[in-house]
Amino acid sequence: MTIPFVLCVLMSTVLAAQNTFTLYAYGTNISGSQVFYSQGIAQIGDVRYANSSNVSNVYFYEESGKFIANPNITSTTASLKASESNTTWTDLSFYIPKSSGQPLGFTTNINSAEVTTGSWHFYGEYAFIENSAGQLESHFFAQPTDVDGVYNILWSLSDQAQLASPEIKSISIRTIPPASG
Ligand SMILES: *[C@@H]1O[C@H](CO)[C@@H](O)[C@H](O)[C@H]1NC(C)=O
Ligand SMILES: *[C@@H]1O[C@H](CO)[C@@H](O)[C@H](O)[C@H]1NC(C)=O
Ligand SMILES: *[C@@H]1O[C@H](CO)[C@@H](O)[C@H](O)[C@H]1NC(C)=O
Numbered sequence: 001m002t003i004p005f006v007l008c009v010l011m012s013t014v015l016a017a018q019n020t021f022t023l024y025a026y027g028t029n030i031s032g033s034q035v036f037y038s039q040g041i042a043q044i045g046d047v048r049y050a051n052s053s054n055v056s057n058v059y060f061y062e063e064s065g066k067f068i069a070n071p072n073i074t075s076t077t078a079s080l081k082a083s084e085s086n087t088t089w090t091d092l093s094f095y096i097p098k099s100s101g102q103p104l105g106f107t108t109n110i111n112s113a114e115v116t117t118g119s120w121h122f123y124g125e126y127a128f129i130e131n132s133a134g135q136l137e138s139h140f141f142a143q144p145t146d147v148d149g150v151y152n153i154l155w156s157l158s159d160q161a162q163l164a165s166p167e168i169k170s171i172s173i174r175t176i177p178p179a180s181g
């Protein structure tokens with residue numbers, strides 16, 4: 001009786017390890033830019049060009065509607081010196097801010113008042129937020145930073161804010177890497 005139980009546990013461990021994914025943004029002039037950690041917030045682009053210390057590439061796994069991030073030490077140390085990166089943290093939740101126009105980020109406290117109560121949800125390779133009414137929402141925007149090709153990810157810009165900041169473009173977030181790698 002114990003052998004099938006052990007096999008079961010081993011199999012679920014293997015499955016969990018396979019269920020990690022990396023997230024990429026797609027939109028106007030943005031063709032599969034990787035989501036990375038940058039001093040607590042989420043940015044997209046090449047981690048080497050981020051204008052901050054304490055950045056790292058990240059991979060995710062999904063758990064009960066949460067995307068849990070960990071530093072991808074392999075790809076981060078291949079790109080950056082240790083003094084520029086921060087791969088010392090583990091298991092931060094990729095959160096959506098409650099207020100529109102704020103950046104997505106990484107937190108230990110997913111129940112904070114700053115964080116939306118929606119949960120992450122995949123539809124095919126597209127990541128959505130499922131709101132309390134059960135609707136899937138994708139209101140992600142790329143906000144240019146002072147570095148070409150590096151953007152903050154903002155949530156749910158009002159029409160007024162979009163008109164005022166035409167450089168901020170709508171994006172989708174997917175698990176598919178760009179064709180060119
Ligand atoms: C896309 O990028 C090209 C080349 O950098 C630029 O000329 C063009 O204006 C950009 N388009 C938009 C909509 O930002
Ligand atoms: C590295 O990131 C973690 C998670 O955000 C943070 O708690 C820690 O202070 C950072 N370390 C440094 C040296 O910035
Ligand atoms: C960034 O994080 C690394 C690793 O934790 C640390 O050695 C470094 O001092 C940090 N740099 C800054 C500017 O906080």
Ligand SMILES: *[C@@H]1O[C@H](CO)[C@@H](O)[C@H](O)[C@H]1NC(C)=O
Binds near residue numbers: 020021060075
């Ligand atoms: C870390 O990044 C490398 C290089 O992009 C990738 O091959 C690997 O699958 C990533 N690790 C995880 C756990 O996703």
Ligand SMILES: *[C@@H]1O[C@H](CO)[C@@H](O)[C@H](O)[C@H]1NC(C)=O
Binds near residue numbers: 051146147
């Ligand atoms: C990096 O950010 C700092 C502070 O936000 C800014 O003063 C500086 O010009 C930026 N550097 C580059 C190369 O964009």
